[in-house]
Amino acid sequence: MKEILLKNVYKSYKDTPVIENLNLEIKEGERLVLLGPSGCGKSTILRMIAGLETISSGELYLNGENATNMQSGHRNIAMVFQNYALYPNMTVSENITFGLKASKIDKEEVNRRLEKVLNMLDLKKYKDRLPKELSGGQRQRVALARSVVKRSNYFLLDEPLSNLDVTLRHNARKQLIKIHEMYKHTFVYVTHDQVEAMTIGHRIALLNEGRIQMIDTPEKVYNYPSNVFTASFIGNPKMNLKKVKMEKNKIIIKKQNITINEIWEDILKRNNNSNLIVGIRPEHLKITKEKVDNSIDGVIKFIENLGPNYAIAVDIDGDEWIVLDDYKNWKIGNKVSISFNDYKLHFFNEKTENNIGYPKEVENYDNLCKH
Ligand SMILES: Nc1ncnc2c1ncn2[C@@H]1O[C@H](COP(=O)(O)OP(=O)(O)OP(=O)(O)O)[C@@H](O)[C@H]1O
Numbered sequence: 487m488k489e490i491l492l493k494n495v496y497k498s499y500k501d502t503p504v505i506e507n508l509n510l511e512i513k514e515g516e517r518l519v520l521l522g523p524s525g526c527g528k529s530t531i532l533r534m535i536a537g538l539e540t541i542s543s544g545e546l547y548l549n550g551e552n553a554t555n556m557q558s559g560h561r562n563i564a565m566v567f568q569n570y571a572l573y574p575n576m577t578v579s580e581n582i583t584f585g586l587k588a589s590k591i592d593k594e595e596v597n598r599r600l601e602k603v604l605n606m607l608d609l610k611k612y613k614d615r616l617p618k619e620l621s622g623g624q625r626q627r628v629a630l631a632r633s634v635v636k637r638s639n640y641f642l643l644d645e646p647l648s649n650l651d652v653t654l655r656h657n658a659r660k661q662l663i664k665i666h667e668m669y670k671h672t673f674v675y676v677t678h679d680q681v682e683a684m685t686i687g688h689r690i691a692l693l694n695e696g697r698i699q700m701i702d703t704p705e706k707v708y709n710y711p712s713n714v715f716t717a718s719f720i721g722n723p724k725m726n727l728k729k730v731k732m733e734k735n736k737i738i739i740k741k742q743n744i745t746i747n748e749i750w751e752d753i754l755k756r757n758n759n760s761n762l763i764v765g766i767r768p769e770h771l772k773i774t775k776e777k778v779d780n781s782i783d784g785v786i787k788f789i790e791n792l793g794p795n796y797a798i799a800v801d802i803d804g805d806e807w808i809v810l811d812d813y814k815n816w817k818i819g820n821k822v823s824i825s826f827n828d829y830k831l832h833f834f835n836e837k838t839e840n841n842i843g844y845p846k847e848v849e850n851y852d853n854l855c856k857h
Pocket residue numbers: 499504522523524525526527528529530531678
């Protein structure tokens with residue numbers, strides 16, 4: 487099994503802890519994305535797996551073998567960096583095959599692998615060029631090709647697409663998935679871009695300040711965030727997260743209240759109807775001109791045109807709520823009503839910021855919506 491296992495891993499630089507008690511299993515052939523804000527420790531984890539950084543305490547297992555102190559060159563790992571790190575004086579072909587020649591693989595096999603990867607990544611016509619004669623996207627493909635030809639068990643990528651423009655990134659993501667489907671490496675990908683994480687990962691490990699906040703499939707991370715950090719990090723525009731008081735089956739939002747569906751009754755009771763944070767994504771709010779039943783009132787403060795729809799900032803008793811809507815005639819100053827889809831609510835404990843759970847009806851509803 488080509489799995490990667492990190493057990494109680496702790497890492498500090500001098501006296502400053504960067505990773506605290508990390509337990510992480512990356513399955514054979516899985517694409518795991520390490521996602522999180524700048525400085526949360528993503529690259530440090532990748533570099534510890536690669537052997538480019540020591541582990542302060544805890545253990546790393548590769549393929550079942552304790553690799554905590556194994557030399558980097560013995561780990562059978564290919565790594566792609568953000569800056570590509572190509573050799574400036576070597577041609578594309580030489581850059582791609584350099585590692586193979588050094589590891590004494592026979593010439594015919596080297597040429598076979600080179601030919602295959604040049605075709606796969608559309609690099610054939612650039613094979614005799616130097617890196618400085620290539621665009622950013624082409625250089626990035628060479629860096630990928632160089633890693634792919636090694637046929638390593640583990641493929642580690644540290645923000646490899648961050649120097650590319652939107653279109654190139656989109657294409658490169660598809661190529662990466664294609665490469666992975668072909669070679670089935672155990673694949674660990676670092677990014678701070680949630681779209682990249684959602685599209686590439688079988689699972690996402692979301693990190694903050696050296697700790698995993700949630701690790702699950704992109705769907706679960708989006709639909710059932712484990713805590714306030716996860717809820718606010720994933721999704722664009724961000725989820726609306728507001729402190730509320732609960733009273734029986736009513737959510738009290740500032741001076742207004744709405745009755746929520748009885749499906750939430752048990753979950754809320756279990757939490758003593760205490761002070762909570764309610765979360766609701768902008769795409770799950772409805773905005774209307776006329777007052778509808780069970781809605782709260784506000785005034786439009788700002789409208790942002792996103793192309794297919796608008797992000798509308800609505801002031802509700804001094805709090806800003808963002809609603810997504812495709813009606814083009816909303817105007818700043820319009821008095822509006824906001825209503826909720828009760829099956830798309832999230833509740834978090836105000837103190838711990840942890841999710842308090844979902845009624846089973848919510849999951850049933852999500853399953854129905856997917857069909
Ligand atoms: N060699 C080092 N010496 C001291 N501190 C370091 C060193 N390398 C990283 N750090 C610190 O460790 C923390 C985690 O860094 P890391 O590069 O892993 O973050 P990251 O999540 O990959 O960030 P980014 O997305 O900005 O690359 C940061 O606070 C960083 O300043």
